[in-house]
Amino acid sequence: MSVVHRHRPEPAELDDADRRIVNRLQDGLPLVERPYAAVAAELDLSEGELLYRLERLLEDGVLSRFGPMYHAERLGGGLTLAALEVPEADYERVTAAVNAFPEVAHNYRREHRLNMWFVLATETPERIGETIAAIEAATGLAVFNMPKQEEFHVRLHLPV
């Protein structure tokens, strides 16, 4: 478990082949027998070069992950977005306390009175309420729970 305070990384230098790979693979890998060979052919690269570059893009943190993107609720899990109003003087302590929960998948500082926003992912929907209660006990702050009521769109695609 990392409680690393990662600040915003610098934009990466990408060449043309990297850009084609990043753009193409955000759309998805086909479920065919040799999927990387199929994508490499589309991009006019060899399979080996695609795999080599993909590994490097992951190592360099240009891509944070490559693989199946699972739908939390359809896997039977619980998922919610929650926020805290954290006093500035207490920000580091509360960050450590919140991040210590393995159910906290993402946590961002945002500039608003509600200045800490995190995503909770739990094994079951019922565990969301218990985890929120535990975070309130650990931080001494009220958690604003904002579960999605309707999903209109989910599709992150950042062209480069």
Place this chain on the structure above:
Amino acid sequence: MSVSTCPSEPLAEDAGANGLDAIDRAIVLATQAGLPLVPDPWGAVGKSLGLAGEEVRARLHRMQQSGVIRRIAAVPNHYRLGYVANGMTVWDVDDAHIDRLGREVAAIPGVSHCYRRPRHLPEWPYNLFVMLHGKSQAEVERQAEALRERLGEACRDHRILYSSRILKKTGLRLARRPGPPR
């Protein structure tokens, strides 16, 4: 991780409401950190679970058809790609119109996530959340202005909350379910 599967033993068919059985869940656990970067990734996943590559591929295909898997894809780091302005825009939209307007806004280019969420009055009046990504705050503000126009009079107020620090990003680890009885 609590799903324990013994590859040499037949796995019980215990498909739950979501239609996943123990083998599907073992595949989820084996791939949630990422897909192997080798010419035959299905075979590599299968090898670690005692399954044929073809079976892994067929099951991933089925999970993608049923929506358990959105897609098998690269997840970019926004900042490393130059998207340094990532705004969570939040809107106070008339409840009578939010379902129609949410769908319309979702179709605007640049929108990655669009959800209806509960208000917490009086502190938090916003019920529509729209993530916008740009190479500058000015770009995100232009996108937000387009949204504002689309929402029209049904929208009373809005804010753009930029992320100023990543405090944690481990990604979702969603498959930790109680395993079969040991």
